[in-house]
Amino acid sequence: MSETSFIKRFDITLDLKQPGCGGDFSVVDGDTGNVVYLALTDAGIPVSVEGRRIIAAFSNSRGKYMQDSAESGGGISISDDKVKLQLRPQSFAPGIVECELQIYSGGTENSAAGATVYDSLVTTAKFNFSCRSAIYDASTIESEPAAPPLSAVLSAIGIAEGERVKSETARNSAEAERAAAEKSRAASEKGRILAETPRVNAENSRKTAEAGRARAETTRETNEAARKQNEALRISAENNRAAAETNRAKAEAKRSEAENNRIANENARKAAELERSAAETERAAAETERSRIFRGEVELPTASTPNDDPVDFAVESGWYFYKGGILVVSAALSGSAGSEYGTIDQAALLTDGTIDRSSAASDVYKRQGSEYGTIDQAALLTDGTIIHRTCTVSAGAKNWSAWA
Numbered sequence: 001m002s003e004t005s006f007i008k009r010f011d012i013t014l015d016l017k018q019p020g021c022g023g024d025f026s027v028v029d030g031d032t033g034n035v036v037y038l039a040l041t042d043a044g045i046p047v048s049v050e051g052r053r054i055i056a057a058f059s060n061s062r063g064k065y066m067q068d069s070a071e072s073g074g075g076i077s078i079s080d081d082k083v084k085l086q087l088r089p090q091s092f093a094p095g096i097v098e099c100e101l102q103i104y105s106g107g108t109e110n111s112a113a114g115a116t117v118y119d120s121l122v123t124t125a126k127f128n129f130s131c132r133s134a135i136y137d138a139s140t141i142e143s144e145p146a147a148p149p150l151s152a153v154l155s156a157i158g159i160a161e162g163e164r165v166k167s168e169t170a171r172n173s174a175e176a177e178r179a180a181a182e183k184s185r186a187a188s189e190k191g192r193i194l195a196e197t198p199r200v201n202a203e204n205s206r207k208t209a210e211a212g213r214a215r216a217e218t219t220r221e222t223n224e225a226a227r228k229q230n231e232a233l234r235i236s237a238e239n240n241r242a243a244a245e246t247n248r249a250k251a252e253a254k255r256s257e258a259e260n261n262r263i264a265n266e267n268a269r270k271a272a273e274l275e276r277s278a279a280e281t282e283r284a285a286a287e288t289e290r291s292r293i294f295r296g297e298v299e300l301p302t303a304s305t306p307n308d309d310p311v312d313f314a315v316e317s318g319w320y321f322y323k324g325g326i327l328v329v330s331a332a333l334s335g336s337a338g339s340e341y342g343t344i345d346q347a348a349l350l351t352d353g354t355i356d357r358s359s360a361a362s363d364v365y366k367r368q369g370s371e372y373g374t375i376d377q378a379a380l381l382t383d384g385t386i387i388h389r390t391c392t393v394s395a396g397a398k399n400w401s402a403w404a
Contacts, residue, residue: 007033012127014101016042019125027087029094034087038101040124044083053104054083059178060131061171062095067091092131094173100126102186110200117196121189147334212322271397342388379403 005291010025030240040047054076065089069076075086083101091097106119290301375398387403 006032007035007257010034010129011039012035012036012043013039013126014124015044016040016047016122016124016214018043024129026132027092027097029092029131029133030089032089036087038083039081039083040101041084041105048081049078049083049103050081051105052078053107053116054078055102055104056085056091057100057102057182058091059175060091060096061095061167062090062093063174063177065090067199092129094131094133095167097129097131098126098175099129100124108198108200117200121184121193161207257347 008031012025040049058065058067058078067085067087068074069074069078075083075088091099101124103122104118104120105122108119110117127345154227200223243363275343374387377391378386378388380386388404389401391398391400
């Protein structure tokens with residue numbers, strides 16, 4: 001079973017601002033079991049050191065040395081909110097040893113620099129302790145038991161004192177240089193930390209700007225792809241529009257041609273309608289006259305009023321009713337072109353039921369495709385008497401005799 005290490009413990013209180021606090025303890029050169037517990041205060045008020053980085057800087061007769069809590073095996077840790085400082089043999093040497101603590105806080109991991117960047121550095125006031133040489137160590141040489149003469153002793157003391165004064169002078173000079181160098185180092189470190197913070201901020205800004213640029217580039221590429229797609233759609237739509245416009249122009253040409261044909265047909269229709277209307281007017285007039293004849297509203301034609309239409313109707317229709325009588329006409333065809341009549345027979349229905357009929361050989365009389373020679377007409381009057389007249393045709397002219 002291993003034994004617990006035997007240590008020499010020193011408990012001191014160290015103020016951040018007030019020098020001369022703590023210290024007043026002594027160690028032996030070469031010892032490894034010296035442990036110092038430091039309780040930090042600020043103007044007498046306890047200060048917490050949890051989570052801080054602690055560096056202990058030493059100045060001794062052999063030179064300068066430091067211990068760092070950030071280093072594995074650095075000999076510095078936090079225990080019960082106190083700095084536990086296990087003094088390494090390199091940290092002290094015979095004589096007065098000066099020590100101060102550098103406290104770092106506000107650390108930020110800097111991946112670019114590969115280290116932790118701290119926002120704040122606070123250096124405590126110095127404290128001193130003494131170190132003496134061991135009476136016996138590996139370098140001790142045993143002296144003769146005989147006592148040296150007094151003069152030799154005094155001489156040796158004088159020489160040793162002179163060497164001590166020289167050493168002290170050199171130490172003071174070295175300490176002054178160390179203090180100056182330390183101030184320069186501390187100032188440089190503060191400047192580095194101050195410069196590092198803007199650099200880190202600038203790097204973060206650069207990363208943010210780069211992320212924004214990448215997003216903007218992605219958006220630009222997306223918009224460009226959309227623009228190309230829209231341009232392809234526009235070209236396709238334009239081609240469709242051009243094709244549609246060509247078809248529209250062709251359709252318009254056909255429509256215009258059809259419209260011209262329609263106008264021409266409409267004009268022809270209007271002309272035909274005018275002809276039809278004139279023919280219809282003429283037909284209506286004839287139909288009116290024919291109706292009047294069939295209703296017995298027309299007077300028998302006389303020599304002075306030779307109305308030929310009733311005669312012609314009688315030739316073609318057979319029976320006509322006139323005011324005061326009935327006219328019966330019959331005709332026989334003669335010839336070929338235009339339906340030529342040779343003889344024309346006319347008969348009148350008498351009141352006693354007998355029929356009076358007359359006929360005549362004819363020359364050729366042509367009217368609307370019907371050719372006549374001479375025409376005899378007989379009419380049965382309402383009083384039962386029959387009247388008669390004749391018509392001779394010469395050179396297309398008709399000459400009627402009076403009714404008798």
